[in-house]
Amino acid sequence: MYYIGVDLGTSAVKLLLMDGTGSIKNIVSKEYPLSFPKPGWSEQNPEDWDKQVMAGIKELIADVDGSEVAGISFGGQMHGLVILDKDDNVIRPAILWNDGRTNKEVDYLNDVIGKDKLSEYTANIAFAGFTAPKILWVKANEPENFAKIEKIMLPKDYIAYKLSGVHCTDVSDASGMLLFDVKNRTWSKEMCEICSVKEEQLAKVYESYETVGTILPAIAEELGISKDCKIVAGAGDNAAAAVGTGTVGEGACNISLGTSGTVFISSKNFGVDAKNALHSFDHADGTYHLMGCMLSAASCNKWLMDEIFKTSDYAGEQVPITDDKLGENHVFFLPYLMGERSPINDTNARGTFTGLTMDSTRADMTQAVLEGVAFAIRDSLEVARSQGIVIERSKICGGGAKSPLWKKIMANVCNVKLDILESEQGPGMGGAMLAMVACGEYPSVGAACDALVKVVETVEPEAELVAKYEEKYNQFKMIYPAMKEVFAAIK
Numbered sequence: 001m002y003y004i005g006v007d008l009g010t011s012a013v014k015l016l017l018m019d020g021t022g023s024i025k026n027i028v029s030k031e032y033p034l035s036f037p038k039p040g041w042s043e044q045n046p047e048d049w050d051k052q053v054m055a056g057i058k059e060l061i062a063d064v065d066g067s068e069v070a071g072i073s074f075g076g077q078m079h080g081l082v083i084l085d086k087d088d089n090v091i092r093p094a095i096l097w098n099d100g101r102t103n104k105e106v107d108y109l110n111d112v113i114g115k116d117k118l119s120e121y122t123a124n125i126a127f128a129g130f131t132a133p134k135i136l137w138v139k140a141n142e143p144e145n146f147a148k149i150e151k152i153m154l155p156k157d158y159i160a161y162k163l164s165g166v167h168c169t170d171v172s173d174a175s176g177m178l179l180f181d182v183k184n185r186t187w188s189k190e191m192c193e194i195c196s197v198k199e200e201q202l203a204k205v206y207e208s209y210e211t212v213g214t215i216l217p218a219i220a221e222e223l224g225i226s227k228d229c230k231i232v233a234g235a236g237d238n239a240a241a242a243v244g245t246g247t248v249g250e251g252a253c254n255i256s257l258g259t260s261g262t263v264f265i266s267s268k269n270f271g272v273d274a275k276n277a278l279h280s281f282d283h284a285d286g287t288y289h290l291m292g293c294m295l296s297a298a299s300c301n302k303w304l305m306d307e308i309f310k311t312s313d314y315a316g317e318q319v320p321i322t323d324d325k326l327g328e329n330h331v332f333f334l335p336y337l338m339g340e341r342s343p344i345n346d347t348n349a350r351g352t353f354t355g356l357t358m359d360s361t362r363a364d365m366t367q368a369v370l371e372g373v374a375f376a377i378r379d380s381l382e383v384a385r386s387q388g389i390v391i392e393r394s395k396i397c398g399g400g401a402k403s404p405l406w407k408k409i410m411a412n413v414c415n416v417k418l419d420i421l422e423s424e425q426g427p428g429m430g431g432a433m434l435a436m437v438a439c440g441e442y443p444s445v446g447a448a449c450d451a452l453v454k455v456v457e458t459v460e461p462e463a464e465l466v467a468k469y470e471e472k473y474n475q476f477k478m479i480y481p482a483m484k485e486v487f488a489a490i491k
Contacts (some may be wrong), residue, residue, distance in 0.1 A: 001019070001020055001068050001069075001070040001439065001441070002017055002018070002019055002025065002061070002064060002068050002069045002070065003017075003018050003019075003020075003069070003070060003071050003072075003073075003432045003433075003435040003436050003439070003441070004016070004017055004018075004057065004060065004061075004069060004071070004072040004073075004431075004432060004435065005018065005072075005073060005074070005075065005240075005425075005427070005428040005429055005430065005431030005432030005433070005434075005435065006053060006056075006072065006073070006074045006075070006076075006156070006159060006234075006428065006431055007074075007075045007076070007237070007240070007426060007427040007428035007431060008049060008053070008074065008075070008076035008077060008155050008156045008159060008237075009076075009077060009237070009427075010034065010044075010077050010096065010097070010098070010259060011031060011032075011034060011259075012029050012030060012031040012032065012052075013029070013030050013032070013049060013052050013053055013056055014027065014028070014029045014426075014427075014428050015027070015028045015029075015030075015053070015056040015057060015060045015428065016060075016425055016428035016429055016431070016432055017060050017061060017064070017432075018429070018432040018433075018436075020436065020441050022451065022452035024423065024425065024429075025064065026060050026061075026063070026064075027060075027425070027428070028056045028059045028060045029056075030052035030053075030055055030056040031052070032044065032045075032048040032049060032051075032052050033045075033048065034096075035093065038101070040099070040100035040101055041095075041099055041100070041101050042095070042096040042097075042098045042099040042100075043093040043094060043095055043096060043099070044080075044093060044094050044096060044155075045090070045093050045094070046082050046090050046093075046094050046155070046158050047090060049155065049158065049159055050158070050159060050162050053159050053162075054219075054222070054223070057072075057223050057225075058223060058224070061223070061224070061225065066223065066224040066225040066226070067225065067226045068226075069225040069226060069229050070226075070228075070229060070230065070435070070439045070441075071211075071229060071230040071231075071232050071435030071436065071438055071439040072163065072215070072229060072230070072231055072232065072435060073208075073231075073232035073233070073234040073431040073432065073434040073435035073438065074156040074157075074159060074160060074232075074233075074234030074235070074240070074427075074431045075156070075234060075235055075236070075237045075239075075240025075241060075244075075426070075427025075428060075430050075431045076154070076155050076156025076157075076159070076173070076234065076236065076237055076240075076427070077096065077097055077155050077156070077237055078097055078154065078155075078173055078176040078236040078237060078238070079096075079097040079129045079130055079131050079134075079154070079176045079177070080094045080095065080096045080097055080131070080154060080155040081094060081095045081131050081134040081135065081138070081152070082094045082152070082153040082154065082155060082157075082158045083138070083145065083148075083149045083151070083152055083153075084149070084150055084151040084152075084153065085148045085149070085150050086148075086150045088150070088151065088161075091145050091148050091149065092138075092142065092145050094155060094158075095134045095137075095138075096155075097129045098129060098260075098295060098338060099128070099129070099134070100128050100129075100338070100339060100347055101128075101137060102128050102133035102134055102136070102137050103128065103347055104137075104140075105126075105132075105133035105134075105136040105137050105140070106126045106127065106128050106133050106347075108136070109125075109126035109132065109133060109136075109178070109194075110125055110126045113194055115276060117190075118178065118191075118276075119272060119276055121181065121188045121190045121191050122178050122179070122180060122181060122182060122188055122191060123175075123181075123182035123183055123270070123272050123280040123281075124175075124178060124182070124272075124276060124279055124280060124281075125276040125345070126178055127178075127341050127345055128339065128341075128347050129295075129341065130176060130177060130178040131152075131154070131176065131177035131178060131179065132177060132178035132179050132191060132194075132195050133178070135152065135195050135196075135197060136195055139195075139196060146196075149201060150201065151167050151201060151202075151203065152197065152201050152202055152203075153167065153169070153203055154169055154173050154174075154177070154203075154236075156173065156234055156236075157169045157170075157173065157203055160212060160231055160233070160234065161203075162219075163215055163216065163219055163231050164212055164213040164214065164215060164216060164231035165213065165216050166204070166212045166213045166231070167203040167204060168203050168204050168205075168206055168212040168213075168233055169202075169203040169204070169205055169206070169233070170205070170206050170207065170208045170210075170233035170234055170235055170236075170284070171185050171205060171206070171207060171208065171282035171284075172208055172235040172236045172238075172239035172240075172281055172282050172283060172284050173234075173235060173236040173239075174187075174203075174205055174282075175236070175279070175280075175281035175282045176236060176279070176281060178191060179191045179192060179195065179197065179202065180205075182270070182280055182281060182282055182288070183270045185205070185282055186205065187199050187202055187205070206233035207233065207284075207286055208232075208233050208234060208235040208239065208240075208243075208284035208285075208434050208445075209232065209233070209284070209285075209286075209434045209437040209438050209444075209445055210232065210233050210438060211230045211231070211232055211233075211438045212231050212232065212233050213230075213231050214227065214228055214229060214230055214231065215227060215229045215230075215231055230435070230438055230439055232434055232435045232438040232439075233434075234431050234434055235284035235427075235430065235431070235434065236281075237426075237427045238256065238262050238264055238291060238293075238427075239264075239281070239283055239284040239289065239430070240284060240426075240427035240428075240430035240431050240434070241254065241256055241264075241397060241426045241427045241430055242254050242264050242266065242283070242284065242289070242430065243284050243285065243429075243430035243433050243434060243445055243448075243449065244397075244424075244425060244426055244427065244428070244429035244430035244431075244433065244453070245395040245397050245421060245424065245430075245453060246395065246421075246449040246450075246452075246453030247264055247266055247395055248266050248283070248285045248287075248445055248446050248449050249266060249268070249446060250266070250267060250268045251265065251266070251267070251389060251390065251391070252265070252266045252395075253265050253266075253391050253393070253394035253395070253416070254394060254395040254396070254397065255377060255394050255395070255396045255397075255401075255410065255414075255418070256297075256396075256397050256398040256401075256426075257297050257298050257373070257396070257397075257398035257399065257400025257401050257406065257410075258297060258298055258397075258398035258399060258400070258426075259296075259297065259298060259299045260293060260294060260295050260296065260297055260299070261293070261294040261296075261297025261298070261373060261376070261377055261398075261400075262291055262292065262293050262294070263278075263291065263292040263342075263377055263380040263381055263384070263394075264289055264290075264291050265289060265290045265291070265384055265389060265391065266283055266285070266287060266288075266289045267283075267287060267288045267289060267290065267389075268287050268288070269287075269288065270288045271288070271290065271387065273290070273383055273384075273386070273387050275343075275383075277292070277342060277343030277344075277345070277380070277383045278290045278291060278292045278342055278343065278380060278383050278384065279291045279292070279293065279342070284430070284434060284445060285444070285445035285446060286445070290384055290387075290389075291342075292341075292342035292343060292377075292379070292380025292381070292383065292384075293341045293342050293380075294335065294340060294341065294342060294373070294376050294377065294380070295336075295337075295338040295339060295340055295341055296335050296336065296337040296338050296351075296373075297335070297373050297376075297377075297398070297400060298373075298398060298399045298400035299337070300333070300335045300337060300351070300369050300372070300373055301314065301366075301369050301370065301373075301400065302314075303337060304365065304366065304369050305317060309362060314403075315403070317362070317363070317366050318366060318370075318403060318405045318406075320361075320363040321363055321366065321367045321370075321405055325363075325367060326367075326408070326409065326412070326465055326468070326469075327412070327465050327468025327469050327471075327472060328468070329364055329367050329368055329371060329472070330355045330357070330360075330364075331353060331354070331355045331356055331360055331364045331365060331367070331368040332353070332354045332355050332368055332371075332372060332472075332475065332476055332479060333351065333352070333353055333354075333365070333368040333369045333371070333372030334349070334350070334351055334352045334354070334372060334376075334479055334480060334483070335351060335369070335372045335373045335376050336349035336350055336351050336352075336480075337350070337351040340376075342379075342380050342383075343379050343380055343383050344379075344480065346484070346487070348484075348487040348488045349480065349483075349484075349487050350487050350490075352479070352483060353365065353368060354479055355368075370403075370405065370406050370409050371409055371413065371469075371472070371476075372476070373400070373406075374406075374409050374410045374413040374414065375413060375472075375473055375476040375477075377410065377413075377414065378413055378414045378473060379477075381414055381416075391416060392416060392417060393416055393417035393418070393419060393458075394414075394416050394417070394418055394419070395418075395419050395421060395455075396410065396418045396419070396420065396459075397421070397424045397426055398426070401420075401424070407420070407459050408459060409469075410459075411459045411460065411461045412461045412462060412465040412466050412468075412469050413469045413472075413473060414461075415461050415466045415470075416461065417458050417459070417460055417461065418458065418459040419455045419457075419458050420455065420456055420457040420458065420459065421453060421454065421455060421456065422454040422455070422456045423454070433445070433448045433449070433452060436448055
């Protein structure tokens with residue numbers, strides 16, 4: 001049998017076809033537009049997602065027997081607000097995870113409702129990207145749209161609905177809405193009241209590996225797949241990627257260097273750090289996880305290469321950064337090009353180069369960007385370590401992880417062993433694996449990970465370089481506090 005994983009990203013949907021042995025048979029990517037109606041705003045049309053998912057599935061299974069597609073599941077961009085009317089039509093463009101318009105609503109939630117109350121109700125505090133502040137923004141700024149809301153959904157769940165006819169979500173994605181009681185895996189009545197949301201406006205919640213229904217007959221016929229194909233809840237992109245990298249079980253860690261950057265730490269037990277610097281979410285395997293999320297990771301390097309250096313030769317720019325340069329750079333970079341979430345939660349934060357001199361080179365600046373992202377990832381790791389969590393090794397994935405230099409920097413800055421995987425297909429692979437569990441191919445998410453995820457290489461930290469980067473990290477930590485009031489003044 002075959003299983004489809006749908007990775008609904010910010011710029012494109014990536015679809016993956018896998019058989020029961022874990023062999024990847026095909027991968028298809030379909031792009032869709034992203035709009036920025038005002039500075040700091042980020043929106044997409046959910047119908048564009050649906051159109052490209054349908055086209056992508058047709059292309060994905062063109063060379064196999066569609067009747068053997070047993071299950072479809074998802075990993076998807078989190079936090080986006082999709083609102084539907086009484087006829088299940090989209091009311092307005094989706095407000096995405098990287099949208100920054102909700103400063104006022106975030107301040108209201110954190111300062112008026114209070115961080116302690118939010119943490120009690122949801123295990124988290126308000127961040128600009130979360131869904132609840134977006135709902136409050138629509139209520140305040142688009143009351144006519146707010147009045148039409150019949151269903152509130154997340155991006156990947158809109159696709160699951162279009163395929164199955166079921167208004168559904170999963171525990172991991174729901175965790176990032178600030179409407180969900182993470183500890184008890186249910187909607188928070190208190191947060192619904194605060195946000196003027198009725199519980200019936202929210203989707204039914206499933207575990208990530210649970211079947212929400214079967215594919216709608218008309219969709220099955222259009223796609224040429226079996227009407228018995230299961231639609232499986234799936235997970236938020238980071239939880240799905242964690243499944244795809246085998247990051248399950250107590251203390252397992254994954255570092256992702258994608259457009260955004262994440263530190264994902266799985267845990268059998270529920271936990272919250274004292275300052276809510278990390279997100280406390282439910283995991284796709286039925287347990288919990290802590291997650292630090294930085295808004296700009298590999299995108300920082302892309303910005304430097306594309307917009308500043310005007311080059312597409314990313315690897316070539318790293319060639320002059322030889323081993324003897326590591327830990328010796330006097331140029332520092334704050335990677336806050338879109339503000340920052342974990343652990344500083346400051347939408348005013350901005351990117352800076354610090355320490356430039358007349359003899360600074362473009363290689364120094366490139367190195368500073370790679371190191372700055374690594375230092376910011378370490379910031380989140382240090383919060384976890386302060387909770388007594390021991391992190392000695394981590395998986396690593398994402399586009400940035402294709403750079404041997406960046407992996408070496410990351411291993412030494414964070415002082416962790418980095419495990420490299422045989423096949424790193426991120427949320428799409430995790431989605432396909434969740435479909436396999438739902439269809440009985442494996443008895444549990446953990447069993448699927450044990451069978452399908454293979455480590456082929458480990459990047460080891462080097463004691464001398466770790467010591468050099470310890471000194472550099474301590475210097476890096478001084479820059480943001482010194483700049484915080486400046487960022488607020490120049491916003």
